[in-house]
Amino acid sequence: MKVPLLDLQAQYEQIKEEIQSRVQAVFDSQQFILGPEVERCEAAVASYVGAAYGVGVSSGSDALLISLLTENIGPGDEVITTPYSFFATAGSIVRAGAKPVFVDIKPDTYNLDPQQIEQMITPRTKAIIPVHLFGQLADMERIMDIADRNSLCVIEDAAQAIGSEHAENRAGNIGHYGCFSFFPSKNLSGAGDGGMVTTNDPERAEKLRSLRVHGMTERYHHPYVGANMRFDALQAAVVSVKLKYLDEWTEARQRNADYYNRRFAEEGLAEEPAEGTSGAPDAPGGGRITTPNVKTDRHVFNQYVIRAEQRDALFHHLKENAIGTAIYYPKCLHQQECLQYLEYGSGDFPQSENAAAETLALPVYPELTAEQAEAVVDTVKNFYTAH
Numbered sequence: 121m122k123v124p125l126l127d128l129q130a131q132y133e134q135i136k137e138e139i140q141s142r143v144q145a146v147f148d149s150q151q152f153i154l155g156p157e158v159e160r161c162e163a164a165v166a167s168y169v170g171a172a173y174g175v176g177v178s179s180g181s182d183a184l185l186i187s188l189l190t191e192n193i194g195p196g197d198e199v200i201t202t203p204y205s206f207f208a209t210a211g212s213i214v215r216a217g218a219k220p221v222f223v224d225i226k227p228d229t230y231n232l233d234p235q236q237i238e239q240m241i242t243p244r245t246k247a248i249i250p251v252h253l254f255g256q257l258a259d260m261e262r263i264m265d266i267a268d269r270n271s272l273c274v275i276e277d278a279a280q281a282i283g284s285e286h287a288e289n290r291a292g293n294i295g296h297y298g299c300f301s302f303f304p305s306k307n308l309s310g311a312g313d314g315g316m317v318t319t320n321d322p323e324r325a326e327k328l329r330s331l332r333v334h335g336m337t338e339r340y341h342h343p344y345v346g347a348n349m350r351f352d353a354l355q356a357a358v359v360s361v362k363l364k365y366l367d368e369w370t371e372a373r374q375r376n377a378d379y380y381n382r383r384f385a386e387e388g389l390a391e392e393p394a395e396g397t398s399g400a401p402d403a404p405g406g407g408r409i410t411t412p413n414v415k416t417d418r419h420v421f422n423q424y425v426i427r428a429e430q431r432d433a434l435f436h437h438l439k440e441n442a443i444g445t446a447i448y449y450p451k452c453l454h455q456q457e458c459l460q461y462l463e464y465g466s467g468d469f470p471q472s473e474n475a476a477a478e479t480l481a482l483p484v485y486p487e488l489t490a491e492q493a494e495a496v497v498d499t500v501k502n503f504y505t506a507h
């Protein structure tokens with residue numbers, strides 16, 4: 121059975137008419153840049169996140185960049201973040217002219233290890249960018265405490281975590297800025313590129329709105345140098361329709377994750393994830409895989425990522441059997457060619473490097489059928505029976 125990693129076609133089938141009529145309305149209005157459809161989407165996403173303001177931008181990457189620019193972070197400044205993320209997390213810091221300073225992750229959640237942050241703070245440190253990887257919040261209570269005590273700004277990279285929640289706080293509404301992406305592979309997506317920044321500070325919201333139109337406040341008056349980082353009405357229309365289904369889709373993702381957890385345990389493949397261990401699959405008495413360790417009240421499973429013994433061989437086995445899989449991410453950010461000037465080396469962030477070598481994602485998208493999910497479990501099981 122063929123099981124894709126993500127099936128946007130199946131999602132589109134459910135909402136085709138609604139999307140088409142809302143997109144048609146944008147064409148009928150001929151208002152493509154910003155305007156009322158964008159404003160409605162900003163209000164709806166901000167309210168979903170619990171924030172006072174939403175500022176639509178051109179992508180999740182630009183959401184990060186524009187937040188850094190709003191804080192005047194640039195040359196001479198340092199920003200602490202994780203080396204185990206999508207490139208944009210560190211790329212935005214470099215594009216702002218600042219220096220990324222990496223701190224390793226916790227092996228159980230794959231998110232920033234707060235215990236290692238404080239020793240990396242210098243007088244040049246201006247901000248922390250925690251990433252809520254795979255849909256689970258970073259340890260925001262401790263990160264906010266460190267930030268408060270050191271007067272640092274916190275920019276949440278919530279691209280994978282819309283609706284993720286802990287202690288009644290949602291991703292993107294805990295730090296000073298929440299950065300979201302509507303790239304098609306995210307839980308809430310448009311029909312192309314798009315993103316949003318959420319904040320509770322009216323002054324920050326105003327500057328964000330200005331920077332996305334070349335730093336303009338009054339027409340043709342530019343107190344800042346910004347860029348064209350606008351969100352367009354067609355994307356806003358699609359995102360607004362999909363937002364109504366997001367909770368339903370998130371619950372389906374959680375059910376799929378629960379199903380995998382249960383089935384892998386029943387098959388004797390997974391050990392209970394142990395806190396504070398690397399989840400090393402060859403640990404005494406261990407299973408062959410480690411299922412996700414959920415530490416937040418609401419994990420939204422943008423990805424269902426397991427740590428697997430013989431990861432690369434399992435990856436090829438899944439591919440050969442038409443089971444969708446991907447490695448997020450095979451190479452840490454401190455090991456990227458363009459960041460070699462930072463002078464990090466292999467072994468500097470062992471937990472991140474282990475995760476890059478040992479993890480892979482399995483299909484968890486909402487429309488996954490019971491037969492498809494069982495085919496995934498069977499294919500993983502067959503691999504370990506033979507190896």
Ligand SMILES: *Cc1c(COP(=O)(O)O)cnc(C)c1O
Binds near residue numbers: 206251280300302
């Ligand atoms: C997708 C993603 C981004 C970037 O979003 P784009 O809309 O693709 O620019 C940034 N950070 C993380 C963690 C992401 O997953």
